[in-house]
Amino acid sequence: MTIGSFYPPQRTLMGPGPSDIYPQVLQALSRPTVGHLDPTFIGMMDELKQLLQYAFQTQNAFTIAVSAPGSAGMEACFVNLVEPGDKVIVCRNGVFGERMRENVVRCGGEAVMVDNAWGEPVDPQRVEEALQANPDAKLVAFVHAETSTGALSDAKAIAEVARRHECLTVVDAVTSLGGVPLLVDEWQLDAVYSGSQKCLSCVPGLSPLTFSPKAIAKIEARTTPVQSWFLDQSLVLGYWSGEGKRSYHHTAPVNSLYALHEALVLLKNEGLEQAWQRHRDAHQALKAGLESLGIEFVVEEAHRLPQLNAVYIPQGVDDAAVRATLLNRYNLEIGAGLGDLAGKAWRIGLMGYAARNENVALCLKALESTLK
Amino acid sequence: MTIGSFYPPQRTLMGPGPSDIYPQVLQALSRPTVGHLDPTFIGMMDELKQLLQYAFQTQNAFTIAVSAPGSAGMEACFVNLVEPGDKVIVCRNGVFGERMRENVVRCGGEAVMVDNAWGEPVDPQRVEEALQANPDAKLVAFVHAETSTGALSDAKAIAEVARRHECLTVVDAVTSLGGVPLLVDEWQLDAVYSGSQKCLSCVPGLSPLTFSPKAIAKIEARTTPVQSWFLDQSLVLGYWSGEGKRSYHHTAPVNSLYALHEALVLLKNEGLEQAWQRHRDAHQALKAGLESLGIEFVVEEAHRLPQLNAVYIPQGVDDAAVRATLLNRYNLEIGAGLGDLAGKAWRIGLMGYAARNENVALCLKALESTLK
Numbered sequence: 001m002t003i004g005s006f007y008p009p010q011r012t013l014m015g016p017g018p019s020d021i022y023p024q025v026l027q028a029l030s031r032p033t034v035g036h037l038d039p040t041f042i043g044m045m046d047e048l049k050q051l052l053q054y055a056f057q058t059q060n061a062f063t064i065a066v067s068a069p070g071s072a073g074m075e076a077c078f079v080n081l082v083e084p085g086d087k088v089i090v091c092r093n094g095v096f097g098e099r100m101r102e103n104v105v106r107c108g109g110e111a112v113m114v115d116n117a118w119g120e121p122v123d124p125q126r127v128e129e130a131l132q133a134n135p136d137a138k139l140v141a142f143v144h145a146e147t148s149t150g151a152l153s154d155a156k157a158i159a160e161v162a163r164r165h166e167c168l169t170v171v172d173a174v175t176s177l178g179g180v181p182l183l184v185d186e187w188q189l190d191a192v193y194s195g196s197q198k199c200l201s202c203v204p205g206l207s208p209l210t211f212s213p214k215a216i217a218k219i220e221a222r223t224t225p226v227q228s229w230f231l232d233q234s235l236v237l238g239y240w241s242g243e244g245k246r247s248y249h250h251t252a253p254v255n256s257l258y259a260l261h262e263a264l265v266l267l268k269n270e271g272l273e274q275a276w277q278r279h280r281d282a283h284q285a286l287k288a289g290l291e292s293l294g295i296e297f298v299v300e301e302a303h304r305l306p307q308l309n310a311v312y313i314p315q316g317v318d319d320a321a322v323r324a325t326l327l328n329r330y331n332l333e334i335g336a337g338l339g340d341l342a343g344k345a346w347r348i349g350l351m352g353y354a355a356r357n358e359n360v361a362l363c364l365k366a367l368e369s370t371l372k
Numbered sequence: 373m374t375i376g377s378f379y380p381p382q383r384t385l386m387g388p389g390p391s392d393i394y395p396q397v398l399q400a401l402s403r404p405t406v407g408h409l410d411p412t413f414i415g416m417m418d419e420l421k422q423l424l425q426y427a428f429q430t431q432n433a434f435t436i437a438v439s440a441p442g443s444a445g446m447e448a449c450f451v452n453l454v455e456p457g458d459k460v461i462v463c464r465n466g467v468f469g470e471r472m473r474e475n476v477v478r479c480g481g482e483a484v485m486v487d488n489a490w491g492e493p494v495d496p497q498r499v500e501e502a503l504q505a506n507p508d509a510k511l512v513a514f515v516h517a518e519t520s521t522g523a524l525s526d527a528k529a530i531a532e533v534a535r536r537h538e539c540l541t542v543v544d545a546v547t548s549l550g551g552v553p554l555l556v557d558e559w560q561l562d563a564v565y566s567g568s569q570k571c572l573s574c575v576p577g578l579s580p581l582t583f584s585p586k587a588i589a590k591i592e593a594r595t596t597p598v599q600s601w602f603l604d605q606s607l608v609l610g611y612w613s614g615e616g617k618r619s620y621h622h623t624a625p626v627n628s629l630y631a632l633h634e635a636l637v638l639l640k641n642e643g644l645e646q647a648w649q650r651h652r653d654a655h656q657a658l659k660a661g662l663e664s665l666g667i668e669f670v671v672e673e674a675h676r677l678p679q680l681n682a683v684y685i686p687q688g689v690d691d692a693a694v695r696a697t698l699l700n701r702y703n704l705e706i707g708a709g710l711g712d713l714a715g716k717a718w719r720i721g722l723m724g725y726a727a728r729n730e731n732v733a734l735c736l737k738a739l740e741s742t743l744k
Contacts, residue, residue: 003419005400008412009412010404015407026402026404030399032381033385034380034705035705038699040380041380071601071622071623074602075600075601106601203626204408204625225477228451229475256628261378265376
């Protein structure tokens with residue numbers, strides 16, 4: 001066995017994530033590692049918390065990054081908020097709603113499913129009906145931006161329905177954070193998680209997470225222990241808390257947190273609204289080009305995510321062969337379909353640093369040449 | 373709020389981890405991100421698996437890195453191997469044995485504690501007695517190298533006892549991997565987890581993990597679902613498996629895996645035995661110097677970890693003030709005491725890249741000057 005250093009190719013990442021990383025983020029990533037209790041690092045974490053509050057548009061004191069990918073952020077919400085026997089309304093319109101159901105069940109909760117077809121947004125009216133039929137429900141869980149289909153749901157409307165029925169909300173904002181408006185406080189969302197590797201254009205491996213005071217109150221009122229030690233947020237808070245002495249929970253992923261800090265500084269400097277507009281602009285340019293190639297979108301125009309464009313593979317086109325050509329000839333990655341859309345759709349990401357004219361141009365020209 | 377880029381100081385890391393990172397590892401970390409299903413990345417993961425098998429000295433097909441810190445590696449072992457009602461012998465001689473107990477209980481298992489004093493190794497005879505008293509035990513869990521005390525336990529002897537009683541072993545090798553002999557196959561250990569940020573001198577955030585065929589068989593024979601979706605290793609295996617098509621589970625922490633790959637290439641090039649010897653040599657040099665300063669070790673000589681030196685703080689010395697001086701004047705981090713040893717001991721790490729003459733010299737001279 002002789003294995004040498006690994007030198008990856010320089011790809012353009014326009015799949016469902018990881019997205020293209022900001023060069024400044026890769027630089028930040030490789031800065032000298034300090035101890036996870038170093039005073040300079042603790043200062044950095046305090047800033048990171050403020051930057052995450054900005055990105056989420058929240059004043060929630062509990063706003064951190066879970067030391068693991070978005071899937072662990074999802075699990076952190078459910079293991080902390082669901083107690084055995086709790087009834088949870090779970091909205092499912094793609095892969096990640098189904099994953100939420102899995103989480104609820106593994107926590108000993110009861111999942112009541114509200115289904116919409118793949119590619120459709122969650123229908124708040126169906127959520128209303130499910131809550132009327134299940135007045136004992138404690139939580140409503142839904143995906144804001146479905147990465148598997150490219151559909152955007154109306155988080156504000158769903159949260160209003162949940163609130164009328166005195167339910168807390170668990171919101172998957174993995175693909176929405178930084179790409180489309182997400183106003184945690186204004187919309188009164190309770191537990192919201194995201195991922196570092198989508199519209200923040202940071203490396204994968206971290207999951208931004210915020211809990212409202214109401215979510216914290218539910219956690220504090222638990223009568224059963226959280227089943228996960230690693231994701232028990234009452235323990236994690238002892239480390240992230242700025243008040244008094246920090247207690248050791250686990251070793252923070254120091255360098256990855258540098259990278260997330262840098263990605264959020266870039267977002268703050270650009271401004272959230274400007275970032276949202278940039279995603280919309282890139283989407284419009286991509287859309288015009290795709291339509292002129294005769295390629296159709298999976299999602300109705302009104303509910304399309306600008307940052308994740310799920311489009312039908314044209315009739316007679318070899319899915320894998322096209323993606324291989326894009327990768328091998330243009331170093332361009334676009335995403336395959338997932339779940340119900342496997343083999344039927346491509347997912348073209350315009351997330352974060354990838355939402356640029358040069359990316360759109362490359363993607364359109366490479367697709368045009370490959371499909372000829 | 374004006375927050376700029378974060379520029380950490382250049383520290384010398386001689387605490388309990390993270391340890392000094394190899395410069396080559398930081399370079400690898402910042403290479404261009406590729407997709408987590410990119411063919412080049414999948415090839416890198418296959419190499420990484422082989423390199424981990426070398427580091428663990430195992431042929432176990434299930435040898436991966438959990439996409440989260442060592443605490444999650446610990447939890448991955450327990451959530452997969454413990455079913456509700458399972459009795460687990462848990463050896464406790466420091467912080468991490470107690471954390472194992474927490475994990476067992478949160479999985480619905482019954483923990484039978486085998487205690488040794490802090491600073492002592494686990495006594496295999498006590499494990500034998502516990503197993504005789506609990507013939508229905510399914511697992512024996514212990515910490516190979518206790519990071520909180522610097523004590524090395526005899527993993528081979530404990531595993532032999534467990535095997536005689538038909539128990540599987542769960543072994544915490546967070547601080548031992550790469551620093552002292554750890555022979556997973558020869559000692560017939562069943563579930564062994566580690567961390568990236570100790571003697572591998574990689575950035576924190578990943579947990580190498582290996583399961584023996586017997587551990588896999590126990591997982592396959594489960595009658596209850598694994599309570600964690602994120603850490604369900606039967607799902608994770610679908611992504612790491614080299615056979616056939618990879619299925620998506622979660623987005624791998626691409627860049628951190630580059631770094632681990634590089635750290636393991638460095639370990640392979642040096643050779644495990646040479647790395648163990650280097651740790652012993654650095655320890656001998658540190659020990660001689662500390663003794664000449666009148667500083668005493670917590671652990672008896674026969675059971676000391678070369679890579680983690682827990683020493684009593686000399687009488688009348690201000691713990692926090694000394695560590696602050698080392699940090700501020702010399703950019704040198706040593707570790708505080710943890711748990712029972714908080715305020716009583718320092719923990720001086722000589723892990724991986726930190727096990728070098730220049731580190732020993734700096735530490736001894738800085739301590740000598742500060743203690744004067």
